[in-house]
Amino acid sequence: MLLQAVLLLLHCLASTLGQYELCKSLVSTDDGSVWEHYACQPKAASMKDYMRIKVDPPGITCGNPPEKFCTLENPYLCSDECDASNPDLAHPPQLMQDRERSGLITYWQTVSWSRYPEPLLANISMSWNKSLELTDDIQITFEYGRPTIMVLEKSMDHGRSWQPYQYYADDCLDAFNMPPRRVRDLSPANITRVICTEQYSRWVGSKNDKNVKFEVRARFAVFAGARLQNMDNLYTRMESMKGLRDFFTFTNLRLRLLKPALGGTYVQRENLSKYFYAISNIEVPARCKCNLHASQCLLQDGNLQCQCEHNTTGQDCQRCKKGFKAKSWKAGSYLPTPNGSPNTCFETPLIQNCECYGHSNRCSYIDYLNIVTCVSCKHNTRGQNCQHCRLGYFRNASAELDDESVCIECNCNQLGSLHDRCNGTGFCQCKDGATGPKCDDCFPGYYWKQGCYPNICDEEMLLCQNGGTCYQNQKCICPPEYKGVLCQQSRCEGGKDCNAASSSHLPMATLLRGVCLILLLRPT
Ligand SMILES: *[C@@H]1O[C@H](CO)[C@@H](O)[C@H](O)[C@H]1NC(C)=O
Ligand SMILES: *[C@@H]1O[C@H](CO)[C@@H](O)[C@H](O)[C@H]1NC(C)=O
Ligand SMILES: *[C@@H]1O[C@H](CO)[C@@H](O)[C@H](O)[C@H]1NC(C)=O
Ligand SMILES: *[C@@H]1O[C@H](CO)[C@@H](O)[C@H](O)[C@H]1NC(C)=O
Ligand SMILES: *[C@@H]1O[C@H](CO)[C@@H](O)[C@H](O)[C@H]1NC(C)=O
Ligand SMILES: *[C@@H]1O[C@H](CO)[C@@H](O)[C@H](O)[C@H]1NC(C)=O
Ligand SMILES: *[C@@H]1O[C@H](CO)[C@@H](O)[C@H](O)[C@H]1NC(C)=O
Ligand SMILES: [Ca+2]
Numbered sequence: 001m002l003l004q005a006v007l008l009l010l011h012c013l014a015s016t017l018g019q020y021e022l023c024k025s026l027v028s029t030d031d032g033s034v035w036e037h038y039a040c041q042p043k044a045a046s047m048k049d050y051m052r053i054k055v056d057p058p059g060i061t062c063g064n065p066p067e068k069f070c071t072l073e074n075p076y077l078c079s080d081e082c083d084a085s086n087p088d089l090a091h092p093p094q095l096m097q098d099r100e101r102s103g104l105i106t107y108w109q110t111v112s113w114s115r116y117p118e119p120l121l122a123n124i125s126m127s128w129n130k131s132l133e134l135t136d137d138i139q140i141t142f143e144y145g146r147p148t149i150m151v152l153e154k155s156m157d158h159g160r161s162w163q164p165y166q167y168y169a170d171d172c173l174d175a176f177n178m179p180p181r182r183v184r185d186l187s188p189a190n191i192t193r194v195i196c197t198e199q200y201s202r203w204v205g206s207k208n209d210k211n212v213k214f215e216v217r218a219r220f221a222v223f224a225g226a227r228l229q230n231m232d233n234l235y236t237r238m239e240s241m242k243g244l245r246d247f248f249t250f251t252n253l254r255l256r257l258l259k260p261a262l263g264g265t266y267v268q269r270e271n272l273s274k275y276f277y278a279i280s281n282i283e284v285p286a287r288c289k290c291n292l293h294a295s296q297c298l299l300q301d302g303n304l305q306c307q308c309e310h311n312t313t314g315q316d317c318q319r320c321k322k323g324f325k326a327k328s329w330k331a332g333s334y335l336p337t338p339n340g341s342p343n344t345c346f347e348t349p350l351i352q353n354c355e356c357y358g359h360s361n362r363c364s365y366i367d368y369l370n371i372v373t374c375v376s377c378k379h380n381t382r383g384q385n386c387q388h389c390r391l392g393y394f395r396n397a398s399a400e401l402d403d404e405s406v407c408i409e410c411n412c413n414q415l416g417s418l419h420d421r422c423n424g425t426g427f428c429q430c431k432d433g434a435t436g437p438k439c440d441d442c443f444p445g446y447y448w449k450q451g452c453y454p455n456i457c458d459e460e461m462l463l464c465q466n467g468g469t470c471y472q473n474q475k476c477i478c479p480p481e482y483k484g485v486l487c488q489q490s491r492c493e494g495g496k497d498c499n500a501a502s503s504s505h506l507p508m509a510t511l512l513r514g515v516c517l518i519l520l521l522r523p524t
Contacts, residue, residue, distance in 0.1 A: 020340060023295050023309035037310060039332035039340025040290075042297040044135035047128065047284040048097040050304055055093045055108070056123040062109045062276070063090050069112060070274040072145055072263030078273060082109055096124070096279045107143050107280035113260060113272045122277055124255040126284070127159060130297075130304040131316050134248040136285035138214035143278040145261025146212055148201055149175045155252040162254065166214050167196035170203070175258075183215040188237075191219055192247040203263055210280075216248065235334035249289055255282075292332025292340065293317035311345040319402065320345035325358045357402040359386035380407040392420045413440035415451040447473035456485060466490075 023040035026033050055061060062069075063084030070078040083089040091109035098106055113120040138152070152165040169175035178196035186193060200212040217228070224234040238245045260275045267275065288297030290306035294317050297306050308317035310332070311324040320329045324345040333341040354363035356374035359381045363372050377386035380393045389395055389407035399406045412420050412428035416439030422428045430439035433452030442452035455462060457470040464476035468487030471477050478487035 020292065020334065021295050023293070023342070036339075037342040037344055039292040039334055039342055040295040040309065041292055042288045042290060042295055042306070044285055044287045045297075047132060047286045048282055050130075050299065051097060051126045051128055051282075051284065053093050053097060053282075054125045054127075056125070057121070060110050060122045061092060062111045067112060068273060069109075069276060070271065072261060072274050075268070075271050075274050091278070093124075096282050100281070105143065105280050107278045109143075109278040110257075110276045113267075113275035116267060116269065116272050116275070119258065120260055120275065120277075122257040124257070124279070124282075125159075125252065126254070126282070127252045128304065129158065129251070131156070131249055131251050131289035132284075132286040132304075133245070133289045134214075134216045134250070134284075134286050137216050137218075137283075138253070138285075139281075139283040140212045140255065140279060141210050141281040141283075142212065142261075143210065143280050144276070145203070145263060146200055146210065147257050147260055147277060148262055149259040150201075150212070151256045151258065152214055153254040153256065154250040155254070156246065156249055157251065159252045162252075164194050165253070166194060168198075168201050168212060169196060170198060170201040172196035172198055183218045186219065186222065188222055191222055192243055203261060216285075232334075239333060239335055253284070288316075290317045292334070293342070310342045311347075319400075320358070322402075323347060323355070325356075325361065325402070327361075328358070356386040357381070357406075358404075359402075359406075379404050380409070392422075394422050394424055394426045397425075411438055413438050416440050416442075449474065462486065 020039055020041045021043065022038055024035045024037045027036045061084070062082035066081060066083035066085075066089075068078050069080040069082065070076070071080070081089055082091055084092075091107060093108045095106040096108045100106055110120070110122055147168070149169045151167050153162050154165045155162045167176050167178060172178045172180040176196050180198040181193075181195035182197060182199060183195070186195075200209075220228055220231075220234055223237045224230045228234075257277050260277050262275070288294070288304055288306055290297060290308065291312070293310045293312040294306040294308050297304050299305075303315075305315060306317045308314070308321075310317075311321045312329065313319060313321045318329070324347055327346055329345060330343040332343050335341065352372065354361075354372055354374065356363065356377065359377045359379050360374040362375045364375050365372050371384065373384045374386045377383065379386075380390045382388050382390045387401060392410050393407040394410055396403070396406050396408045408426065410420060410422035410426060410428055412422060413434070414420070416434035416436075417428040417430055419429065427437050428439045430436075431451065433443055433446035433454065435441050435443050442448050445455055445458075446452040447455055453474075455473040457464050457468075457476045458473055459470065462470075464470050464478070464487050466479060466482045466487045468476040468478040468482060476485065476487045478484070481491050483489050483491050
C-alpha cells in the first residue's frame with residue numbers, strides 16, 4: 001500500500017513537471033494488482049557524448065604541415081602553433097565533444113585563410129544513427145571569434161535529405177538575402193519558421209561572447225511560459241500543431257562554416273594567419289525519440305536504442321511487436337493529462353497463428369487444407385501470411401515484412417514489356433528489342449516508337465544512300481530523284497528518258513544521277 005502511494009506520488013509529480021518518465025506502474029484494485037500504462041519518454045541527455053563527428057573538406061584541420069596562428073585582437077601576437085604530429089599542439093575534431101577538465105579549454109582548429117580570396121569553408125557533420133528530439137538550446141562555442149557567416153542544417157532521415165535549420169550572418173540581407181529576425185519575435189503561428197539571425201555573428205570585441213545558439217528554450221517558452229512552467233501546454237501543442245514535433249526532431253546536424261570572424265570590416269591581406277575557425281564545444285541537449293513508448297534509451301552495440309514498452313519495438317518504438325497487431329500502431333499521446341494515453345499494441349489472437357504481418361487482422365480456417373490463412377491482405381500483399389507481393393508488385397528490399405511499403409509496383413512499360421509482372425528485384429520481361437529494368441529502353445539497333453522496332457537506317461550498317469538522310473532510325477529521307485528504303489533506287493531507273501546518255505566508263509549510279517539532274521533542270 002505504501003509502495004503504491006509512493007509510486008502514485010512520483011507519478012503525479014512527474015506529470016506536473018511534464019516529465020513523462022514512467023511507462024507503467026503496478027496498481028492495486030479489488031481484483032488484485034494490475035499494471036497501469038502511461039505515455040512515457042526518456043530523460044534529456046547531453047547528446048554530444050554519442051555523436052559521430054566528421055569534418056570536411058579533408059585537410060581542413062590545422063597542423064599538417066604545422067602552422068603558426070595570430071589572434072584577431074593582437075596580430076603581432078603569433079605564439080599559437082598547431083602541429084598535428086604533436087599531441088600537445090594538435091587540434092583534432094574530437095576536441096569539440098570532449099569533457100574538459102577544469103580550466104583547460106580544448107578545441108578543434110582549422111588551417112588559416114592563407115588562400116584568401118578563395119573562401120575558407122568547412123563542414124562539421126554530426127550523426128547519431130537515432131532520431132532525437134531537442135530539449136534545450138544547441139550551443140556551439142567558438143574560440144577566437146564567431147564566424148561571420150554560417151548555416152546550421154539538419155536531417156531527419158540519416159543524412160539522405162537535409163534542410164536548413166537556422167542561418168547566421170553579420171548581415172543577413174547581404175549574405176542570404178533574408179531579413180534579420182530574432183527568435184523572440186516569433187509568434188505561435190510562425191514558431192517553426194527558419195530564420196536568419198545577426199545576434200551571434202557580429203564582432204563584439206575581444207572574448208566577449210563565444211557562443212552561437214540554436215534557440216530551443218525560447219521557442220518552447222512561446223507555449224510553456226518564460227520559465228517553462230507549463231510544459232503540458234507545450235505538449236498539447238505538439239500533438240495538435242502539424243510540424244511542431246518534427247521541427248525539434250533530427251538524426252543528423254551539419255554546421256556549414258562559410259566565413260570566419262574578421263575582427264573588423266575588412267580582411268587584412270598582409271596577414272592571413274589570424275583568420276580561422278576554432279570550436280571548443282558543441283552542446284546538443286536532446287532525448288531519444290521513442291514515440292512515447294519508452295522511458296529509457298540505452299547504448300547497444302554502439303547505437304542508442306529505445307527500450308520499448310507497450311509491446312512496441314524498433315529503434316524508435318515505431319511499430320508493434322510481432323503478434324501484437326490487433327490494431328495498427330500509434331505513437332503514444334501526451335493527452336489526456338496527467339498520464340497521457342499509451343496507445344499500447346494489443347495481442348492479435350483472433351485465431352491461433354493468425355500472423356499477417358499487419359496487412360490484415362482477419363484469418364479464416366480452411367477446412368480441407370487444415371490451415372489458417374489471412375484474408376483480404378492489404379498493401380498489395382498476398383499469401384497465407386500476407387508474406388508475398390501481389391502480381392505486378394515486387395518486394396521492397398529495405399522494408400521489413402510488416403512495413404506498409406513492403407510491396408513496390410513493377411511499373412513495367414506497357415508497350416515494351418510482355419506483361420505487367422516483374423521479378424524479385426523489379427525487372428520486367430521485355431518484348432524483342434526492348435531492354436532496361438522497366439523495358440522502356442531499346443537495344444542498340446532498335447528505335448522507340450510505342451515499342452521497340454528494328455532500325456530501318458543508321459550511321460553504320462544501314463546507311464542511306466545517294467545523299468539520303470536517316471530520320472530517327474525510322475526512315476531515309478531521300479533526295480527527290482531517289483526512292484527505296486535506303487534511297488538505293490533511282491526514280492528514273494528503267495524509264496525511257498534515262499537511256500539517252502551513253503558514257504560507258506562511268507558507274508551506272510553516277511551516270512543515272514547525272515541524267516536525272518539534266519532531266520530535272522531541263523526548262524519546260
Ligand atoms: C603577420 O604574421 C606574422 C606571422 O606569420 C607575424 O610575425 C607578423 O608580426 C604579422 N604582421 C602583421 C602586420 O600583422
Ligand atoms: C558542405 O556540404 C555541402 C552539402 O553537402 C556541400 O555542398 C559542400 O560542398 C560542403 N562543403 C565542404 C567545404 O565540404
Ligand atoms: C544504425 O542503427 C541500426 C539500428 O540500431 C543498426 O542496425 C545499424 O547497423 C546502425 N548503423 C550504423 C552505421 O551503426
Ligand atoms: C511571426 O509572427 C509575428 C506576429 O504575427 C510577426 O511579428 C513576426 O514578424 C513573424 N516572424 C516571422 C519570421 O515571420
Ligand atoms: C505486452 O504483452 C504481454 C504478453 O501478452 C503482456 O503481459 C503485457 O501486459 C503487454 N504489455 C502491455 C503494455 O500491454
Ligand atoms: C521501401 O521501404 C522503405 C522503408 O519503409 C521506404 O522508406 C521506401 O519508401 C520504400 N520504397 C518504395 C519505393 O516504396
Ligand atoms: C531479375 O532480373 C534481372 C535481369 O535479368 C537479374 O539481373 C536479377 O538478378 C533478377 N532478380 C531476381 C531476384 O531473379
Ligand atoms: Ca573541448
